Amino acid sequence: MIDRLATMCTSVSAVPSHVLDATRQTLVDTIGAAAAGAATRAGQASLKGAPLIWGPGDCSIWFSRRRSTAVGAAFVNAAYAAALDLDDGHRKASGHPAAAIIPSVLACAEHNGAGADAILTAIALGYEVAVRVSSSREIATLRTTDSGLWCGYGVAAATAWLYGVSAAVMSHALAIAGQTSTSQAATGFTRIGHTVKEGIPWATANGIQAVMLANAGHRGPVDMLDDADTYARTRLVGLPGDAWAIEGAYFKLYSCCRWAHAAIDGALTLQVRMSLSICDIDTILVETFERALSLPNLPDPSTNEAAQYSIPFCIALALVHGEQALLPLKEEHLGDAAVVALARRIRLVSSRNYEHAFPGSTPARVTIAGKGQVDQQEVLSPRGEPLNPLTRDALETKFLALMEKSPFDEKQALALLEAAGRLGIDRKPSDLYAALRACEP
Structure with a gap:
């Protein structure tokens, strides 16, 4: 199956204009999430540590004038994008492709001088491969759906295509990336917050390295997706046709796990409808x-x-401080007495109505009792899902709100929005690279 994925990718020279448009939208969203994530503990640790591992190079570490190798820069930028759980996702994959694929493509494109259309095509292809690999498994039965387990396939596909390697070399790159993916061994067990999270930056670096190693002669287990009991072949193969995976991305308004978003939407709706104060x-x-x-x-x-x-906690935070407190979620709210007290009054139960919902959807029904009232709200598709999409204006508002957490001023933020949102239309890759590092003199 890996060889068929590689053949599919190498047979593509361009993608339709509507796919390019969807890719630009995902590019903007990922950069916005990264702008806020750069200031986090995970972001700062990556900025400090990655150049010590991968050394100097010619690829930009976003929001600064620092540079590293393609692998080092991609690791840092992916850490930024994934840090706050504000990055996009895909229901079929049950995870986050773009936080890995976009940093890897931009780093490698800067390294080899790829043009705008090549950048956007590589992102769309990497997204396609990552979603196919993840969705080919029976996600509902897996121990963990962590993105680091599968997004490296997309990174390897995207960067191998960008470097123009043969289908045979790409096959081995995909296999190496898959065989050496993160274990995510603690997921489902640990109750301690940690900055490794879903392992996205590690899969990003690993995917690029897999391409370099395959091109140098390393060989991977190219039959590793051939187990029909584990991977559904019909979900892996075939040209995308009119519907590309990246067109089915969802976007977040809250920096928390997507599984919470329907409940947050429902609780906020009830708070307004019932005219309730927190007390x-x-x-x-x-x-x-x-x-x-x-x-x-x-x-x-x-x-x-x-x-x-x-x-x-996230429901309570939104009700106490408003939904803007989750764009992004800030450490200053940890330990907030009013938020914690309300969170302790929230009970979660599984519903038979949603027994077969996941991974296709992440619904919730919220019931609030207070002030002599009882009311409920069901949300089947939280805001930002393809069935409940955000407008372009809403996505741009999100981007600019997140840029307020960065060193960028308003003029620089708008320039970056234009450079990413109009890449390949009237903006060149060099415009984007310059805008990404405009925050330093």
């Missing part, structure tokens, strides 16, 4: 799909990362 709320019941209960869901998380995986 008025007696209890909140959240009925959702079983897998959502596997998150740590701590009512009083001690780290930003643990808060991102707590449905009660």
Whole structure:
């Protein structure tokens, strides 16, 4: 199957204009998420540590004038993009392709001088491969769906295509990336917040290295996707046709696990409809799909990362401080007495109504009791899903809000928005690279 994925990728020379448009939208969203993520503990540690591992080079580390090798820069930029759980995702994959693929493509494109259309095509192809590999598994039965387990395939496909290697070399790159992917061994066990999270930056670096190693002669287990009991072949092969995976991306308005978003939307709707202050709320019941209960869901998380995986805390934070408190989620709210007290009054239960919802959807029904009232709201598709899409204006508003957390001023933020959003239309890759490092004199 790997050889057929590689043949599919190498047979593509260009993608339709509507795919380019979707790719630009995902590019803008990823850069916005990264701008906020650069200031986090994970972002700063990556900025400090990655150049010590991979050394200097000619590829930009975003939002600075620092440079590293393609692998080093991609690692840092992927760490930025994934740090706050604000990066895009895809329902079929149950995870986050772009936070790995976009940093890898931009780093390698800067290294080899690729043009705008090549950059956008590589991103779309990498996204396609990553989603296909992830969705070919029975996601509902997996121990973990962590993106680091599969997004490296997309990185390897995208960067191998960008470097113009043969289908045979790309096959081995995909196999090496898959065989050496992150283990994510602690997922589902640990209740301690940590900055490794889904392993996206590690899969990003690993995917680029897999291409370099395959091109130098290393060989991978190219039959590793051939097990029909594990990977559904019909989901792996065939040309994309009119519907490309990147066109089905979802985008986030809250920096937390997507499994919490339907419940947050429902709770905010009820708060307005019932005219409730925080003191008025007696209890909140959240009925959702079983897998959502596997998150740590701590009512009083001690780290930003643990808060991102707590449905009660994120609901309470949105109700106490407004949804803008989740764009992004800030450490200053950890330990907030009002938020923690409300989070302790939130109960999560699995609903038989949503027994077969995941991974196709992440619904919730929220019931709030307070002030002598009881009301409920069901949300089947949270905001930002393809069935409940955000407008272009909403996505740009999100981008500019996140840029406020960066060193960029308003003029620089707007220039970056234009450079990414109009890449290949009237903006060149050099415009984008310059805009990404415009924050330093």
